[in-house]
Amino acid sequence: MATLDYAPAPESRAILDLRSSYGLFIDGTFVDPLEGHGFKTVNPATEEVLAEVAEASAADVDRAVAAARRAYQQVWSRLPGRERGKYLFRIARLIAERSRELAVAETLDNGKPIRESRDVDLPLVAAHFFYYAGWADKLGYAGLGTAPRPLGVAGQVIPWNFPLLMLAWKVAPALAAGNTVVLKPAETTPLTALLFAEICQQADLPAGVVNILTGAGPTGQAVLAHPDVDKVAFTGSTAVGRSIAAAVAGTGKRVTLELGGKGANIVFDDAPLDQAVEGIVNGIFFNQGHVCCAGSRLLVQESVYQPVLDSLTRRLGTLRLGDPMDKNTDIGAINSAEQLGRIRALAEAGDAEGATRWTAECTLPSRGYWFPPTVFTGVTQAHRIAREEIFGPVLSVLTFRTPDEAVAKANNTPYGLSAGIWTEKGSRILWMAQRLRAGVVWANTFNRFDPTSPFGGYKESGYGREGGQHGLAPYLASEGSQ
Ligand code: TAP
Secondary structure, eight states: OOOOOOOOOBOOSTTOOOOSEEOEEETTEEEOOTTOOEEEEEOTTTOOEEEEEEOOOHHHHHHHHHHHHHHHHHTGGGSOHHHHHHHHHHHHHHHHHTHHHHHHHHHHHHOOOHHHIIIIIHHHHHHHHHHHHHHTTOGGGSSSOSSOEEOSEEEEEOOSSSHHHHHHHHHHHHHHTTOEEEEEOOTTOOHHHHHHHHHHHHTTOOTTSEEEOOOOHHHHHHHHHOTTOOEEEEESOHHHHHHHHHHHTTSOOEEEEEOOOOOEEEEOTTSOHHHHHHHHHHHHHGGGGOOTTOOOEEEEEGGGHHHHHHHHHHHHTTOOBSOTTBTTOSBOOOSOHHHHHHHHHHHHHHHHTTOEEEEOOOOOOSSSOOOOOEEEESOOTTSHHHHSOOOSSEEEEEEESSHHHHHHHHHOSSOOSEEEEEOSOHHHHHHHHHHOOOSEEEESOOSOOOTTSOBOOOGGGEESOBSTGGGGGGGEEOTTOO
16 A cells, blocks of 8 residues: 655745854954954755854954953843843743744754754743743842852853754853853854844843854864853863863863763663653654764663564654755754764774664655664674764664663763663662663653753763753852852
């Protein structure tokens, strides 16, 4: 019997009015970079150039930090919390109003399906601003003494996997706590940060409170190393995080590092298996697996290994890969040629080390950067695909017999960001959660985010927490502290 397929349902781009080029956002206005360099940002699904953006040099970083310092001293740190809160509520409302446009920009620049940017990223971005707006006049109740103080200028560097959401995680708590910011978005996904700069103008945010500097690694390095930056907040790879920790050691700067992960998604034989399979798919194929807390290691109890694998591969066969702007698309494009190269190299290491590769049948578009949903079985804990973060749509499957073995295998990683447990027994969930060395443990669900809930890792996944009341602490000095 012929199968019926979905008709194309592309989201319109008409709502988005991109400029052909963008300057740096310093002191409330867009300005040209001092050294006049720029680079192109492309749509990874088509390789079409979307816009030209400026590359900030060390001299531009000086200008932005000076503007942030002025705004901190003269305006922002002097405003009562309820006034800061009003600005944040205004920004949150503008994000909600412009969410369709922002979702389209995010999908074009990042390659993620519009269904995800529209239904996950943007609602969470607005929710983070609403949430921290509510904290601005209640900092005395954040558990840091009755009169916690802001730190000053925050330097913030973010990655490309959730561009606007990572900005929200960083900017919203920093501003609520009374700090000003200089933020560098990732080189491959600068557009929504630049649209956010327009939103700051629309909200009449005082000049210099938010500064956005586009550029590559050296720009990020210059922001975080700047002597007049009081607080360093970084999300990205463990390798770069390590170099940042070394660079700021001894400077007195406060540091938050949100780094990589190799999360275990653990399925017991008493789990509701259909639900668990959906959770496995969401855990590793959401956002093409470009998720720091992805459930990239599946640990299945041996007695249900075959039924789980059969049902998983059957389900993966139904995922639709293709145009990220199509509302029916499940798997979008890989963000860059460079990331595609990393994914391919690690998958080839899986083949070379003897694991068995299974790939969902799908036609990859001829232009752009694509990788099909892939599952490796026969994986051992020594394999690179079980130890290293692939940051792509690749799942490594291992098995276990007892809960103790599941814990030992799950914890056998240098990372410690996330884990998932699938079982019908509440007591087993609690027993496991106490033993798993991960910052976030989900039970019978995966990849759930909420602005009220702290998020972060330990070991090589970094330190400090973002989200919730805990997310305010890195931006505040409590009474008696520096
Ligand atoms: P990175 O290469 O580390 O880049 C992250 C950001 O840092 C980018 O803006 C990058 O600029 C900039 N950067 C590069 N070198 C720098 C340096 N020496 N000093 C200061 N900034 C520098 O990571 P990525 O490939 O973009 O992102 C993927 C990684 O981020 C994964 O490991 C993932 O797990 C992690 N991640 C973690 C989390 C959390 S919450 N733990 C969330 C998302 C992602 P360019 O873009 O120009 O290179």
